[in-house]
Amino acid sequence: MLHCANSSGKNRVLPSAIAKPAAKAQAAQPTVNPLTELSSATTKVASYDVFLTRYLNPDGSLAAEPPAFAKDRDTARAMYELMVRTRLFDKKAVALQRTGQLGTYAAVLGQEAIGVAIGHALAADDIFIPAYREYAAQFARGVPMHSILQYWGGDERGMAYPAGTPSHHDFPLSVPIATHIPHAIGVAYAIKLKNERRVVLASCGDGATSKGDWYEAVSSAKVWNLPIVFLVNNNGWAISMPSHRQTGAQNYAQKGFAGGITGEQVDGNDVIATRAVLSAAIERARDGGGPSLVEALTYRLHDHTTADDARRYRPEAEVTAAWERCPVKRYKAYLETAGFWSQADEDALIAAGTAAAEAAAQTFTATQPQAPEAIFDHLYETLPKSMAWQREEVRARGPVGGGH
Amino acid sequence: MLHCANSSGKNRVLPSAIAKPAAKAQAAQPTVNPLTELSSATTKVASYDVFLTRYLNPDGSLAAEPPAFAKDRDTARAMYELMVRTRLFDKKAVALQRTGQLGTYAAVLGQEAIGVAIGHALAADDIFIPAYREYAAQFARGVPMHSILQYWGGDERGMAYPAGTPSHHDFPLSVPIATHIPHAIGVAYAIKLKNERRVVLASCGDGATSKGDWYEAVSSAKVWNLPIVFLVNNNGWAISMPSHRQTGAQNYAQKGFAGGITGEQVDGNDVIATRAVLSAAIERARDGGGPSLVEALTYRLHDHTTADDARRYRPEAEVTAAWERCPVKRYKAYLETAGFWSQADEDALIAAGTAAAEAAAQTFTATQPQAPEAIFDHLYETLPKSMAWQREEVRARGPVGGGH
Amino acid sequence: MPNITLIEAVNLAMASEMRRDPSVVVLGEDIGRNGGVFRATLGLLDEFGPDRVIDTPLAETLVAAMAIGLSTQGIRAVAEIQFSGFMYPCVDQVVNHATRYRNRTRGRLTCPMVIRAPNGGGIHAPEHHSESLETTFAHMPGLRVVAPSSPARAYGLLLAAIRDPDPVIFLEPTRLYRLFKQPVEDNGEALPLDTCFIDRSGSDITLVSWGAMMHDTRVAADQLAAEGISAEIIDVATIKPLDLDTILESVAKTGRCVIISESARAGGWASEIAAGLAEHGLLTLFAPVMRVAGYDTPMPLAKQERVYIPDVSRILHEVRKVFDLAPK
Amino acid sequence: MPNITLIEAVNLAMASEMRRDPSVVVLGEDIGRNGGVFRATLGLLDEFGPDRVIDTPLAETLVAAMAIGLSTQGIRAVAEIQFSGFMYPCVDQVVNHATRYRNRTRGRLTCPMVIRAPNGGGIHAPEHHSESLETTFAHMPGLRVVAPSSPARAYGLLLAAIRDPDPVIFLEPTRLYRLFKQPVEDNGEALPLDTCFIDRSGSDITLVSWGAMMHDTRVAADQLAAEGISAEIIDVATIKPLDLDTILESVAKTGRCVIISESARAGGWASEIAAGLAEHGLLTLFAPVMRVAGYDTPMPLAKQERVYIPDVSRILHEVRKVFDLAPK
Numbered sequence A, B: 001m002l003h004c005a006n007s008s009g010k011n012r013v014l015p016s017a018i019a020k021p022a023a024k025a026q027a028a029q030p031t032v033n034p035l036t037e038l039s040s041a042t043t044k045v046a047s048y049d050v051f052l053t054r055y056l057n058p059d060g061s062l063a064a065e066p067p068a069f070a071k072d073r074d075t076a077r078a079m080y081e082l083m084v085r086t087r088l089f090d091k092k093a094v095a096l097q098r099t100g101q102l103g104t105y106a107a108v109l110g111q112e113a114i115g116v117a118i119g120h121a122l123a124a125d126d127i128f129i130p131a132y133r134e135y136a137a138q139f140a141r142g143v144p145m146h147s148i149l150q151y152w153g154g155d156e157r158g159m160a161y162p163a164g165t166p167s168h169h170d171f172p173l174s175v176p177i178a179t180h181i182p183h184a185i186g187v188a189y190a191i192k193l194k195n196e197r198r199v200v201l202a203s204c205g206d207g208a209t210s211k212g213d214w215y216e217a218v219s220s221a222k223v224w225n226l227p228i229v230f231l232v233n234n235n236g237w238a239i240s241m242p243s244h245r246q247t248g249a250q251n252y253a254q255k256g257f258a259g260g261i262t263g264e265q266v267d268g269n270d271v272i273a274t275r276a277v278l279s280a281a282i283e284r285a286r287d288g289g290g291p292s293l294v295e296a297l298t299y300r301l302h303d304h305t306t307a308d309d310a311r312r313y314r315p316e317a318e319v320t321a322a323w324e325r326c327p328v329k330r331y332k333a334y335l336e337t338a339g340f341w342s343q344a345d346e347d348a349l350i351a352a353g354t355a356a357a358e359a360a361a362q363t364f365t366a367t368q369p370q371a372p373e374a375i376f377d378h379l380y381e382t383l384p385k386s387m388a389w390q391r392e393e394v395r396a397r398g399p400v401g402g403g404h
Numbered sequence C, D: 001m002p003n004i005t006l007i008e009a010v011n012l013a014m015a016s017e018m019r020r021d022p023s024v025v026v027l028g029e030d031i032g033r034n035g036g037v038f039r040a041t042l043g044l045l046d047e048f049g050p051d052r053v054i055d056t057p058l059a060e061t062l063v064a065a066m067a068i069g070l071s072t073q074g075i076r077a078v079a080e081i082q083f084s085g086f087m088y089p090c091v092d093q094v095v096n097h098a099t100r101y102r103n104r105t106r107g108r109l110t111c112p113m114v115i116r117a118p119n120g121g122g123i124h125a126p127e128h129h130s131e132s133l134e135t136t137f138a139h140m141p142g143l144r145v146v147a148p149s150s151p152a153r154a155y156g157l158l159l160a161a162i163r164d165p166d167p168v169i170f171l172e173p174t175r176l177y178r179l180f181k182q183p184v185e186d187n188g189e190a191l192p193l194d195t196c197f198i199d200r201s202g203s204d205i206t207l208v209s210w211g212a213m214m215h216d217t218r219v220a221a222d223q224l225a226a227e228g229i230s231a232e233i234i235d236v237a238t239i240k241p242l243d244l245d246t247i248l249e250s251v252a253k254t255g256r257c258v259i260i261s262e263s264a265r266a267g268g269w270a271s272e273i274a275a276g277l278a279e280h281g282l283l284t285l286f287a288p289v290m291r292v293a294g295y296d297t298p299m300p301l302a303k304q305e306r307v308y309i310p311d312v313s314r315i316l317h318e319v320r321k322v323f324d325l326a327p328k
């Protein structure tokens, strides 16, 4: 007798919508009606809108005149290169896992445009607080590919991002869902306290928006008008939970209204739109305009992780249809039409990207094991005296079997 | 260099607004603007409105034609009687605390109309999950006044609400802020599972809406279209935090949009409006219309609790102005104008209410102490064997000094 | 009797009890169509439908709170948390509400609920997937904390947990989920809670453990047997409330005790047991009570998790210390 | 030297360190204009302004997470949680993040932060205001947990906690906030962490305690002294990491030990100390190690809180048991 109120999809603005651009002319009607009949006792006191931005149609044709950066040959090409390199890395990582050389890995297949947009929209000094799939952004900010492999391969050193790169002040991947989002409040508060012109981008998935930690940050960010962009990667699924059953909200952008901040949607498989919307949000935050929320509509083409088998819960037809909206294909078509990309470019990129992923794999597999007692070495700044015996016991024992 | 974005009060719909009814004709403008400039790449996809309901102006005159229950003499009088009895109880409780006969007590002064509205709007079978100030609702549902005194007096027996009354299936007061709200999800799910036509009303303060627990419930309630009314008592303060600094949200009603549910405001010092709005929400939920959120705008005329001294942080002028919106005075004026209430009625009510509060105080002070070992008696259904010695130790020791 | 793994036994217990008692529901993330990340709820959706097999939003505080709400209405809620490291958001709900409604309302509202989760490491899972939570919960008054160590005990103890009138935290040994099989009959018979099991009788030393570490403890005892040392093994099973008497009786016989647990040493449950011995068993002890436990570090990522998790060699090392100090 | 209460010493330490180190900020609910519900932050808003004295929304997970975020940026965040029972929503953030960023990032991001809260009962506060949280936190690897027992120690230990490069949970004894005064000089001198204090020397029995229970322990020792029994009192002070050596040394001298703590007995920190003695001090003990602790029930409401909280008579009762078994 119980039923899911939303399974009908009524009034929903969900990833499937990104296939069919809404008619521009049609004014959106209030999606949630007031409880009581409008009577003379009732007055409208506030009103909120959700907008969606898209420049590229799924086939790569233009839905609107693109912004300047997309018309700049070098920039436009660099974005594509990062997207493809990320996809090649992803493929290699999955292959390593399938052949027993890597632990569980969370693939980014189909969502690469968002990471690319983040990587290009953030300034070097900005601070990125990622979830666990935005490798493209991390690469752009200086995280070596082998670090990501080390991380999923079970080696803490994969989170020691290199000095001298923007990633060195970024946060590591966060596996406990949404718990990293409120860290952005403290980080952004510190930025304001120090009078810096930096912005924090904190990202997560659609599922993460169900968690209280996420909300406590969104509800509070505007109290101090903090320079934060909350990014929600709505990839349609949280493991086996489709995004339309995750919450009663008709879309994830409107969740920002609970904190009094702008919430808007962007086609996350359109790298131009995503970069444009993120850049606007970031620069607005930098200029004192405060926090905002961006829901990027995308689709997880892979299993949730290599430990998952999405065929258990997800219709193949949905995945096939989603491939039509693939961000790589779409953006490539744009570049080709613009005359920015040739088959030779493509061949060269694939060769270079494959080699880079291969090299990362080799660096990863060649990584010397940590000393067993290294588990104590970054626990406290100085290991308490009373714990010395534990470290010594481990050291004396030497390596133990069972490493990956 | 940090500043509170909201301290200006711009675009706010806060308790102060309840003094000045908004002009009906003026259509509300979007309160949060989209991040990006409206361009041809951007489409409006959804829109949300917040409404406010009020029947009685602060002076008791009618702002709109009242609903039927308010024109029914007996009902209208019963609501007033409960409101005044609650205020007299409250006064007695504070007096008991001031004279060292009661522990910390959370007064309801100024907010009585909301409890009365809840008490009258809920059906006997419905389930009330209160915060800690809605005594009027609890009295209406059968909680004896002395139980509330026992609770704040430090006696668990004050939460054993009597069998045979609606309160017997209600939840006890909840002191950890907002943690009780997600219980409503489980309770309402159970109701649906059993195919019952009952509704859950879960209430809390404005401060409570900052907590993740609160949000996890609001975000999820519509997933199962549960029969829940979330009530937010916005009394302007969470201890020393004014409600406009508690969150970036322009009002608390819109927080419902994060869960895709209706959020509306009501003048919580107008008992007619509050009952009307709550009844509509409750009956809609009962009829399968799903969850909703009601923000009742009110004002805490007392200190936060008897342990607090609001003069430390709150301008006296604000309190003085708030007395002008007092729910008792306002409703009394309505009743008098309607010819439902006389001075003799008032005198009789005050005499009876004072006596009732006095009697409750006497029952409370005459309460025999619990046996010390009673601390073990409702810990588990059956005390584990391994804990028997603890109970025996306490029993053998007998009463210990230091009770209140 | 079918030969089944521990995870299959968990699944069997839930299915069995859901058939027997229509008031039992299961809830959690990905437990429906997906059957749970470890497949503990496999087949339940098909058999019992989406009303009783509830996929929840991704919110562990909500999962715990929802179980509380359900159980106050007489619905026996069996909640799954995907990995032990994600149980921390349940802590507030459990300690401030689940364990207290009975007491607060003088028995008016009660919480016959179970929160199940895999516990501990050893399967090369990602970060935050391998923590040991038993002590965090066991310190909470009014709770039961149960940790099975075999398919048969998982089946019998989970039945008991679901039927228990009070909240139970049920911590399943991740590492043993598929490590070995055992014949388990689906006879609906619960095992007793609040009692330790003598897993193996012996006379020279008492080895106390629970959950996944029981496996290594059994292997260590085998090796000791080969050396002529007779170890009595106690499976604590119900961690809280602790059946100290059974342990005391054993130590009264053996005079020696080593306690083996995976959770961090400082403030771990091994310490509680050792403290019980220091108070009630002191005069029967020939040698110090040794604890073999996880180090006081977070569980390392997969490559080093075996450095952290006690193994047979560490158990034997401590046992040898005991016999060095108090030779047989 | 001004004679001040413990709460004044807490206030003094924060003001003093905020003057000395501009990177220190305080945050929490009602800590600004209101000065905190116990007035620990009185005057800080006026002296340091709203940028450094941050009133937060009512969200304890956020408070902990915000402290984490601030501290990773070199801001030393001192967060207040109003009452210990409301620290549970911080648990996930502390165990999964605050204690781990250093380790996860190999020292790149660190969390020099303090979460302060009143701890324990005894002031007739409302429900959920009187819990004891030390063991819950002390079981978490990578954390420091500190509990002062006097104005001077509150001042010196809080300075140390704020200056510590790693996260510290600082649990203040609610019951002692205003119970007595002590001369405390605002000299900016921190007391050492990670070390127990010999609060009083003695030769016949070691009494180990911390926080508010130190007060009752001192009174009990006075009574024992009157009876000719010389008690050595150890103030644990830094609960985690535990300085077991100081306790062992004392017990090696006295041969007798009673541990006094307010938190629930099962899995409490008294058990950790007793376990340390069972392992390392067994041969020096004349008698069983007794624990005087809160019962395994939630803290009762105010009328019965004294039933729960150990008092002098319960301490003396256990001490007498020890001397009965091992007379002087």
Ligand SMILES: Cc1ncc(C[n+]2csc(CCOP(=O)(O)OP(=O)(O)O)c2C)c(N)n1
Residues within 6 Å of the ligand: A133, A175, A176, A177, A204, A205, A206, A207, A208, A209, A233, A235, A237, A238, A239, A300, A304, C029, C058, C060, C082, C086
């Ligand atoms: C607190 C917590 N609960 C559960 C999990 C297990 N888990 C890992 S990813 C995931 C789904 C996340 O969905 P979403 O936020 O949409 O991100 P996506 O994986 O789709 O990118 C879950 C439930 C976790 N990592 N953390």
Ligand SMILES: Cc1ncc(C[n+]2csc(CCOP(=O)(O)OP(=O)(O)O)c2C)c(N)n1
Residues within 6 Å of the ligand: B133, B175, B176, B177, B204, B205, B206, B207, B208, B209, B233, B235, B237, B238, B239, B300, B304, D029, D058, D060, D082, D086
């Ligand atoms: C989790 C938690 N944190 C802090 C407190 C202390 N506290 C009690 S009431 C209160 C303010 C609550 O404000 P609001 O929700 O607006 O309710 P009101 O008291 O104004 O009715 C606070 C901070 C608490 N009880 N629980």
Ligand SMILES: [Mg+2]
Residues within 6 Å of the ligand: A205, A206, A207, A233, A234, A235, A236, A237, A238, A239
């Ligand atoms: Mg997702």
Ligand SMILES: [Mg+2]
Residues within 6 Å of the ligand: B205, B206, B207, B233, B234, B235, B236, B237, B238, B239
């Ligand atoms: Mg309030």
